[in-house]
Amino acid sequence: MDILLLDRLLLIGELFERDMDRAFDSTALSKARMRVLWVVHHGGPATQQSLAQQLDVTARNISGLIDALEGAGYVERTAHPTDRRATLVKLTPTGAELMVQTARSHKELNDTLLAAVDAADRAGLERGIDAIATLLGNLVAEAETEAHMDQT
Amino acid sequence: MDILLLDRLLLIGELFERDMDRAFDSTALSKARMRVLWVVHHGGPATQQSLAQQLDVTARNISGLIDALEGAGYVERTAHPTDRRATLVKLTPTGAELMVQTARSHKELNDTLLAAVDAADRAGLERGIDAIATLLGNLVAEAETEAHMDQT
DNA sequence: TATTGTTATACTCTATAACTATA
DNA sequence: TATAGTTATAGAGTATAACAATA
Numbered sequence: 001m002d003i004l005l006l007d008r009l010l011l012i013g014e015l016f017e018r019d020m021d022r023a024f025d026s027t028a029l030s031k032a033r034m035r036v037l038w039v040v041h042h043g044g045p046a047t048q049q050s051l052a053q054q055l056d057v058t059a060r061n062i063s064g065l066i067d068a069l070e071g072a073g074y075v076e077r078t079a080h081p082t083d084r085r086a087t088l089v090k091l092t093p094t095g096a097e098l099m100v101q102t103a104r105s106h107k108e109l110n111d112t113l114l115a116a117v118d119a120a121d122r123a124g125l126e127r128g129i130d131a132i133a134t135l136l137g138n139l140v141a142e143a144e145t146e147a148h149m150d151q152t
Numbered sequence: 153m154d155i156l157l158l159d160r161l162l163l164i165g166e167l168f169e170r171d172m173d174r175a176f177d178s179t180a181l182s183k184a185r186m187r188v189l190w191v192v193h194h195g196g197p198a199t200q201q202s203l204a205q206q207l208d209v210t211a212r213n214i215s216g217l218i219d220a221l222e223g224a225g226y227v228e229r230t231a232h233p234t235d236r237r238a239t240l241v242k243l244t245p246t247g248a249e250l251m252v253q254t255a256r257s258h259k260e261l262n263d264t265l266l267a268a269v270d271a272a273d274r275a276g277l278e279r280g281i282d283a284i285a286t287l288l289g290n291l292v293a294e295a296e297t298e299a300h301m302d303q304t
Numbered sequence: 305t306a307t308t309g310t311t312a313t314a315c316t317c318t319a320t321a322a323c324t325a326t327a
Numbered sequence: 328t329a330t331a332g333t334t335a336t337a338g339a340g341t342a343t344a345a346c347a348a349t350a
Binding site for chain 1: 156157158159160161162163164165166167168170171174258259261262264265266268269270272273274275276277278279280281282283284285286287288289291292295296299
């Protein structure tokens with residue numbers, strides 16, 4: 001009745017964000033900018049249009065984020081090989097190094113947290129989180145499809 | 153190696169936020185404003201200073217949020233009984249009704265998600281989430297205390 | 305004609321600093 | 328002198344709309 005499981009899950013998300021904020025505040029790296037780096041790190045060089053779609057923000061928004069990341073030396077705009085309208089956004093060596101480090105500390109935190117869970121509970125925990133993430137993903141996707149229908 | 157448990161947890165937080173955004177976009181209720189309502193709903197009438205501390209934002213920021221919420225009819229500023237400098241922020245009947253509905257749908261979503269988890273996994277899931285939330289809370293609190301020390 | 309990225313404009317959330325009224 | 332709230336100003340993230348270059 002008192003504290004819902006969902007609330008705990010949301011608390012974890014919030015705490016993680018606060019931890020990230022603290023870790024990156026010193027540089028030019030906000031959450032929005034880190035997300036851009038993350039997508040480029042995982043998907044490789046991408047056009048700004050592609051980034052806008054993957055991050056579900058406007059092209060204008062991406063322009064500003066890439067401006068900032070380029071100014072800070074984490075990405076560079078390069079010519080698209082076949083489409084002269086488009087630019088390809090790539091990580092610089094500095095940006096690539098940052099993402100490797102970030103992925104590493106992310107993994108370490110994951111392991112630290114998992115170590116606090118009783119070994120007997122881990123399998124149930126993973127299956128439960130999986131089930132919840134899947135169902136919630138479906139619910140949100142459904143709701144967004146409906147909302148999109150309504151617009152049209 | 154591929155997908156970390158932590159990533160799933162963060163995904164759940166993101167999906168929930170997207171769901172909330174969709175549900176409230178139609179009104180004057182952003183995430184920041186909903187958080188104010190949530191705190192007043194749970195803690196009762198509060199001064200703006202108190203809200204600023206509880207939400208960890210500046211007093212100036214609270215001024216703007218209360219302006220918006222007052223304009224939309226969800227809260228009202230009333231005189232503080234003993235301190236003429238301060239204002240007490242209260243929910244209007246509309247605001248109170250909104251929070252009751254929100255708490256209800258929040259609970260429903262919680263139950264729906266939990267129902268998707270195999271009954272045998274639920275206890276382990278709850279214990280695991282609890283352990284993770286507790287440890288992460290401690291880690292973040294420690295880090296923030298240290299950061300605060302550095303400033304001083 | 306459609307698409308890519310930019311310029312122009314606006315709104316929300318956030319912060320710091322200066323100020324007013326009260327304690 | 329210290330505190331509660333506001334005004335002034337600034338910067339980041341986001342959105343729409345108009346526009347240039349290219350497809």
